[in-house]
Amino acid sequence: MVVCHCELVNDRTISEIVSGQVLTVEEVTDRCGAGGRCGGCHESIERLLAASETRVRVAV
Numbered sequence: 001m002v003v004c005h006c007e008l009v010n011d012r013t014i015s016e017i018v019s020g021q022v023l024t025v026e027e028v029t030d031r032c033g034a035g036g037r038c039g040g041c042h043e044s045i046e047r048l049l050a051a052s053e054t055r056v057r058v059a060v
């Protein structure tokens with residue numbers, strides 16, 4: 001599923017970038033460009049980051 005339509009970045013790419021790390025939206029933008037233009041995808045990116053943080057907390 002495309003998360004950032006401005007940069008054509010999908011959820012799989014963002015999940016691979018996050019890969020168990022605790023990152024901010026800005027750090028995701030720095031790594032793949034998602035969220036760096038209109039900002040309309042920030043909520044979706046934040047949801048992916050929150051899901052990743054939950055997995056990190058469960059794994060610890």
Ligand code: FES
Nearest residue numbers: 004006037038041
């Ligand atoms: S949809 Fe991601 S920056 Fe516009």
